[in-house]
Amino acid sequence: MAKSSAKKKREPAEDKVGTICRALRRAIIEQALEPGAKLPEDALGERFGVSRTIARQALGQLAAEGLVELRRNRIAVVATPSWQEARITFDVRMELERLVVRQLAGQLNKAQLAELKAHVDKEDAARNGPDAISIRLATEFHILLAQMTNSPILTRYVSEVSYRCCLTLSAFSRPHSADCGITEHRAIIDALAKGRTDEVMSMMHHHLDAVATRALVAPAKQRSQDLVDILAPYADEAEAAPVKPRRSAA
Amino acid sequence: MAKSSAKKKREPAEDKVGTICRALRRAIIEQALEPGAKLPEDALGERFGVSRTIARQALGQLAAEGLVELRRNRIAVVATPSWQEARITFDVRMELERLVVRQLAGQLNKAQLAELKAHVDKEDAARNGPDAISIRLATEFHILLAQMTNSPILTRYVSEVSYRCCLTLSAFSRPHSADCGITEHRAIIDALAKGRTDEVMSMMHHHLDAVATRALVAPAKQRSQDLVDILAPYADEAEAAPVKPRRSAA
DNA sequence: TGCGCCCAATATGTATGCACTTTATCGGGC
DNA sequence: GCCCGATAAAGTGCATACATATTGGGCGCA
Known part of the structure; x- marks a missing residue:
């Protein structure tokens, strides 16, 4: 709301990379793109009407955020977080x-x-909708909090790590086990308003x-992952040697 | 083009972007590049023997880490962290x-x-050398600790934020006021070895x-910054006047 | 003298082309 | 029938070319 007020004749900043990043981020946290999904530069570029150059930059940025994995000479894929x-x-x-x-306790204006309350209301409204939407809204609540600190770096880190947690949820949690407690969100808002920092x-x-x-609670849903991912935790046990887990010929 | 024999030579992967990033990171934390220094893509590319494409990617990565600022259609500059x-x-x-x-307490092997001890010895040896080296070594000690957790994301975040702290030091601290206490580093190693987690x-x-x-201790050294940087906090009020909660600038 | 406009130099934004690597397909030998 | 090597297809790595935006300087005018 507040961010659109200072706009004058500001052209559509043409932030193509940012646009693609936002789209992919959202697709990833809503599980439209599951961990391991391939993201070829050509396809992305064609879909968004840009060249590979731009698609590549977007992938680079998302890789820096930990949402996609970039392997040299290979198609980029949505990151697959390990259990540990x-x-x-x-x-x-x-x-x-x-x-x-x-930072925020007792510092928020009306x-x-x-x-914040309006956002939680949206969460409430989406409660019976698809899981993916609930997860996204819950995550956005936390990001909204971070933004209110007015600290770019805190915002950035909380956003990144929250998205990554989303990805983790989409990789490991069973349906309905992952929703953020709406009641707890309301309680947090209340405590923030009252300035009870420690609480x-x-x-x-x-x-x-x-x-x-x-x-x-349990490493469920592993079944859908690639074999190498399932074996990853076991491979870690023998990690004393700098050997890299290589994917066996399928 | 069949590999005639079972010879599989692992090339050095040619990670040009990573090379440039490491070089710039080091130059920045050693204060060879001060906050605000310009980083034209052409110059970088020429210096490192690559095209603008690669230099640009490196800048993008460093921007994601918060070490450089990327303004549209403008030359990239080394980031200038604000005091708050x-x-x-x-x-x-x-x-x-x-x-x-x-994570590490009581978990480290000999x-x-x-x-770790060897690294602190290096810090000790560099004690009387230039400040920049001391700062870099102190920072690397903390990053070394993070790496030992064997957690990529923890390593990444600690590295980034440590580098950013370095940048802050180079922007605000006076000579000799920024050295990490070597004694404290040794004490930390000792406590880690004894597994005293809380301590x-x-x-x-x-x-x-x-x-x-x-x-x-004080927002010193601001004088050396460019005028626009000094005025930045004041300019913020002008361009985003409407409803943004204003932070008092010291 | 000083202010403001116009234009060239500079630098970035993006697309495209080519070389190299990986992956998938297919045919032959065991 | 299954495995293995060759070959074609697909995809990335990187450089270059061109379009566009910014910056700095010179010229004209008040």
């Missing part, structure tokens, strides 16, 4: 979001609080811990 | 590194401990807090 990485990813996210609410930090901690636990 | 961003950057770093040592987390916290405090 999932744990630490959620840990990182917990700490970052604790920082966010620490407009911001209203925006809201603790709430955020437990909230994300609950999400992680619900999602990672 | 510096505070939150160090906060993020503190939390991330607490996670690192939490070879790893020896590697080492606390030590890391205070260690980084001390670095931040030494570095950010």
